[in-house]
Amino acid sequence: MVKAAVLGASGGIGQPLSLLLAISPLVDELSLYDVVNTPGVGADLSHINSKAKVTAYLPEEGKGLEKALTGTDIVVIPAGIPRKPGMTRDDLFKINAGIVRDLVTGVAKYSPKAFVLIISNPVNSTVPIAAEVLKKHEVFDATKLFGVTSLDVVRASTFVADVVGGSPTDYKVPVVGGHSGETIVPLLSQITPKTEIPSDKLEALVKRIQFGGDEVVKAKDGTGSATLSMAYAGFKFAESLLRAVKGETGIVEPTYVYLDGVAGGKEVKEAVGGLDFFAVPVELGPTGAVRATNPLPQANEYEKTLLEEAKKGLAGNIVKGTEFITPTSK
Numbered sequence: 001m002v003k004a005a006v007l008g009a010s011g012g013i014g015q016p017l018s019l020l021l022a023i024s025p026l027v028d029e030l031s032l033y034d035v036v037n038t039p040g041v042g043a044d045l046s047h048i049n050s051k052a053k054v055t056a057y058l059p060e061e062g063k064g065l066e067k068a069l070t071g072t073d074i075v076v077i078p079a080g081i082p083r084k085p086g087m088t089r090d091d092l093f094k095i096n097a098g099i100v101r102d103l104v105t106g107v108a109k110y111s112p113k114a115f116v117l118i119i120s121n122p123v124n125s126t127v128p129i130a131a132e133v134l135k136k137h138e139v140f141d142a143t144k145l146f147g148v149t150s151l152d153v154v155r156a157s158t159f160v161a162d163v164v165g166g167s168p169t170d171y172k173v174p175v176v177g178g179h180s181g182e183t184i185v186p187l188l189s190q191i192t193p194k195t196e197i198p199s200d201k202l203e204a205l206v207k208r209i210q211f212g213g214d215e216v217v218k219a220k221d222g223t224g225s226a227t228l229s230m231a232y233a234g235f236k237f238a239e240s241l242l243r244a245v246k247g248e249t250g251i252v253e254p255t256y257v258y259l260d261g262v263a264g265g266k267e268v269k270e271a272v273g274g275l276d277f278f279a280v281p282v283e284l285g286p287t288g289a290v291r292a293t294n295p296l297p298q299a300n301e302y303e304k305t306l307l308e309e310a311k312k313g314l315a316g317n318i319v320k321g322t323e324f325i326t327p328t329s330k
């Protein structure tokens, strides 16, 4: 029996993500939590004739989160404010850092063994926040904490197909680093199947993958950021994890993880100058992150310059998240 919870379930991402989880044959129970509107979203989803039993909770002075999380195997967190035009993901830190801290505190108390998938931005910092909160409660297991970077992977294959033709589903692109602007590094020299990007198109394609989110923010014109494509990407990652939990082998997905706690992570950590968190393709298994792969040694010179930029940005983002929970004495 698999119980999934969505925290921030009434939002632009939360609703379509909850729909996809509700109709997934991999989910037996789906619990929805948000500070608003979950009774409506829950009633609506509960009429779908899928096998998942849907329950919905509001805060109820702290009891709602407890009820939503108790017995949960996988928690997906898309709670928090999205960007408006002109904002970076880092601009969201002020509000979303506290939201993620409080929700992950709930996870630590009520479902400490659950897989935790963080969607709330800035992912580069909110995942370190989650890790610190879980460490404080002595329940941190790096193999169960994932920063969801799948939208960058989804966009990369779509935009590659735009350039070279064919179907987006034909291409698998490893995207590494973090989840914001220059910290997103698509390794286009390692597309499977082997695909040559014309050199005059390369830089624009990399920029489009790095800043694809801005296209949506601009087009939505002040009403939010990617929600439907994010719900799809978040669901695909959750689905991969649940398939791996059920015993399917050979499932590898890029995701932002705490390197020291995942097998293979130490080699990646060395390759990225000692950063604690980095997104790389990770093999998933019954216990979560089974092994981090290291595609960095095969990066070409251009990708190495992109990686240098990513490392600089990530270093600050990671410290900012960690220090929010565990300030170092100055």
Ligand SMILES: NC(=O)c1ccc[n+]([C@@H]2O[C@H](COP(=O)([O-])OP(=O)(O)OC[C@H]3O[C@@H](n4cnc5c(N)ncnc54)[C@H](O)[C@@H]3O)[C@@H](O)[C@H]2O)c1
Pocket (backbone or CB within 6 Å): 007, 008, 009, 010, 011, 012, 013, 014, 033, 034, 035, 036, 078, 079, 080, 081, 082, 083, 092, 096, 099, 102, 103, 118, 119, 120, 121, 122, 123, 148, 149, 150, 151, 152, 179, 224, 225, 226, 227, 230
């Ligand atoms: N990882 C990614 O690739 C990616 C992509 C797009 C958006 N995002 C991020 O996802 C987050 C959500 O985006 P959205 O478009 O769904 O926003 P939204 O405003 O539509 O929805 C957010 C929901 O979170 C809820 N919420 C706020 N505080 C809460 C709390 N303390 N507990 C529970 N729920 C709470 C709100 O009530 C709302 O329903 C944003 O931070 C956004 O930047 C991440």
